Amino acid sequence: MAGRPRDDRARHAILRRAADIASEDGLEGLSIGRLAADLGVSKSGLFGYFGSKEELQLATIRIAASVYLDEVIQPALAVPPGLGRVRRLCDNWLSYSERRVFPGGCFFFTVTAEFDARPGRVRDAVAAAGLDWNRLVTRTVDEARRLGELTEDTEPDQLAFELIAFLETANAVSLLHDDPVAYQRARTAIRNRLHAAATDSATRS
Template identity: 85%
Template sequence: MAGRPRDDRARNVILRRAADIASQDGLEGLSIGRLATDLGVSKSGLFGYFGSKEELQLATIRTATGIYLDEVIQPALTVPPGLGRVRRLCENWLSYSQRRVFPGGCFFFAVTAEFDARPGRVRDAVAAASLDWSRLVTRTIDDARQLGELADDTDADQLAFELIAFLETANARSLLHDDPNAYERGRTAIRKHLDAATADPGNTA
């Protein structure tokens, strides 16, 4: 047991590096051999932590999920329910991508395209994370509607779909075109969309 905290620390270092690699090269770009070379450790040592490439991929997704929670979701939950929380979620996401918390931008944007048509445990884990995010955005929007901060006829599912599309487009354009204006365009689009949906046009909470 004495070695367990040390083992956990080593595993966390491995998985953080794995998440960085996957954000750029995809989960299929991960291998125990590549991680061993990058981190200067033995393949056999790494194999002892994960046992298979699939287990490494699943553990990497869990690590990325924890980082996403810390960077995007938890800070937004400190804001009271309502339009302010919706705006904070969107801003946190843009900031997380823009600051390159993962060097390849949003980890989940990168791996979703890779696994969206592949059945299996890895696809299921990626799909679950994506669904959790979209449900959270939808629920946050619906809270704002119920509080009277968005119009009564606001379709929370539709608005969440559109806001997430703006976020992902900003991420993609920044990466693909090295566009320094992509995030500000995303912010402008989100602000206009939310302003148009507010119950009170003067409410920019």
């Protein structure tokens, strides 16, 4: 048992590096051999942690999800429900991408494009993470509507779809064109869209 905390720390460090690599090169670009060479450890040692490339990929998705939770979701949940929480979710996401918490931008944006049409356990894990995020944004928008901060005719699914599209476009444009202005454009688009959907009382406050 004395070695367990050290083993857990080592596993976490390995997976955090794996997530960084996958954010740039995709999960298919990740292998036990490459990770071992990158970290300067033996392949047999890493194989003992994961056993197969697929298990490594699945564990990498889980560690990336925990980083996403810490960077994007938990700080927003500390804000009371309403428009403030919607804005904080969007701000946190843009900051997470802009600061390159993962060097390839949003980890899940990268791996979703890689696995969206490929069946299997890895695709299922990526899809589940994306569905959880969409549901959270939709639920957060719906809370703001129920609190009277968004107009009654606001469709939470539609507004969430639009907000996520602004976020992902900023991530993609910033990466492809090395354009930091994309994040400011996304912030402006989100501010304008929420202002258009806000009730008069929410706009005044």
